[in-house]
Amino acid sequence: MTRKIDTIVIHCSATEYGSRSLFKRWHKKRGWDDVGYHFIITNAYPRKKYWYNMTPDFSADGRVEKGRPVEIAGAHVKLHNENTIGICLVGDRTFTAKQFNSLRRLVKRLTSEYGIKAVRGHYEYDTAKEQGKTCPNIDMDYLRKLLK
Numbered sequence: 837m838t839r840k841i842d843t844i845v846i847h848c849s850a851t852e853y854g855s856r857s858l859f860k861r862w863h864k865k866r867g868w869d870d871v872g873y874h875f876i877i878t879n880a881y882p883r884k885k886y887w888y889n890m891t892p893d894f895s896a897d898g899r900v901e902k903g904r905p906v907e908i909a910g911a912h913v914k915l916h917n918e919n920t921i922g923i924c925l926v927g928d929r930t931f932t933a934k935q936f937n938s939l940r941r942l943v944k945r946l947t948s949e950y951g952i953k954a955v956r957g958h959y960e961y962d963t964a965k966e967q968g969k970t971c972p973n974i975d976m977d978y979l980r981k982l983l984k
């Protein structure tokens with residue numbers, strides 16, 4: 837590990853559906869060579885068609901997908917990718933208990949593995965405020981208490 841990681845940044849996809857492979861396609865269109873996040877936690881709609889056909893895949897709810905390798909800096913928070921790990925919850929304003937439980941386990945594991953000092957929401961960064969971002973659409977003081 838060459839980069840020094842001390843912070844986890846929580847995101848949401850701001851979509852009702854999605855998965856690593858879908859975000860990877862979107863991010864590649866932006867000119868990045870891989871998905872910008874290190875982890876993606878899916879809901880019951882990993883594919884767009886499940887959402888539009890109203891056929892949720894409940895087995896996918898709370899699944900943790902590996903995105904970009906942690907050793908490599910992500911592309912998820914402007915000017916703050918060097919020291920952070922990016923986790924994306926699939927969803928806009930609605931998240932499931934399974935997603936939350938997976939998030940809590942993942943944050944615990946990463947915290948002990950990398951000596952994480954802080955868990956922040958994307959919107960807490962000035963660069964995100966400038967972009968008008970409210971991501972992950974969860975109050976972070978509230979979420980940090982729940983993650984303890």
Ligand SMILES: [Zn+2]
Nearest residue numbers: 847848958971
């Ligand atoms: Zn974000």
